[in-house]
Amino acid sequence: MNVGTGPRRAQQPPLPEPTAWHEVSLTVNGEPVAAQVESRLLLSDLLRQRLGLTGTHVGCEHGVCGACTVLMDGVPVRSCLTLAVQAAGADVRTVEGLAGDGEPLGPVQRAFHEQHGMQCGFCTPGFVMTCTALTGRAERPDEETVADELSGHLCRCTGYQNIRAAVRQALDESFGPQEAE
Ligand code: FES
Ligand code: FES
Incomplete structure (x- = not known):
């Protein structure tokens, strides 16, 4: 034991x-964007904190909830x-890019609005961006693909039925009504 030699030094x-x-x-x-970023900076933080695009929500922060989808x-x-x-060189689209002020x-x-596909709205930007990607496909995705894509998103409020109705409406508008299988 050291006596009178000051505190024990913790290992550095x-x-x-x-x-x-x-x-x-x-x-x-x-819009072209240039930024100086640390290696560890997340895209979500670049969007929200550095560009003020807070429409992208962050829930779990580890890839489970889908709220942060862009x-x-x-x-x-x-x-x-x-x-x-x-994301360097990429074309990034957030929920703010779907309709300007x-x-x-x-x-x-509009489909989410008309089908009441949200309650608190926290999960909504993520669902909307995934649905936007689905509507942008060359052909209408089948039910299995849609379910698979939506399974990457969690919603604590709606029970998913109205979200599925909103996605169906958006797909119908993009590709025409679904033919009976
Ligand atoms: S915040 Fe990114 S997946 Fe949940
Ligand atoms: S609407 Fe509240 S989490 Fe989905």
Whole structure:
């Protein structure tokens, strides 16, 4: 035991490497964006904190709830699992890109509105972006594909029936009414 030599010194963990910064360019909702980002910065944080696009919601922060879904080159991705540097050069679309301020709702947003496909609305931007990707396909996705895509989203309020009705309406508008199987 050390007596009179001051406090015991705790072991020093290895210091982290200095943070690397990257200059990235991407397109967000059609607008060119340039940003200097840390290697570890998440796309969700770039969108929400650096660009003020808070329509993208963050729930679980580990890829389970789907609330943070945005489109990257037309493909739904979980922005809480995507690094900002991975979006370099990409065309990113968020829910804000579906209709500008004062503009009428886009067709998917309108379908969710008309079918009451939301209650608190926390999960809604994620569902809307995945549904937007479904309506943008070359052909109408079959029921199994739709169910599979929607299974990546959690909703604590609606019981999903109205969400499914909204997705069906949006698909009907894009591809015409579904033929009976
Ligand atoms: S916040 Fe990204 S999946 Fe839940
Ligand atoms: S509407 Fe509340 S979580 Fe889905």
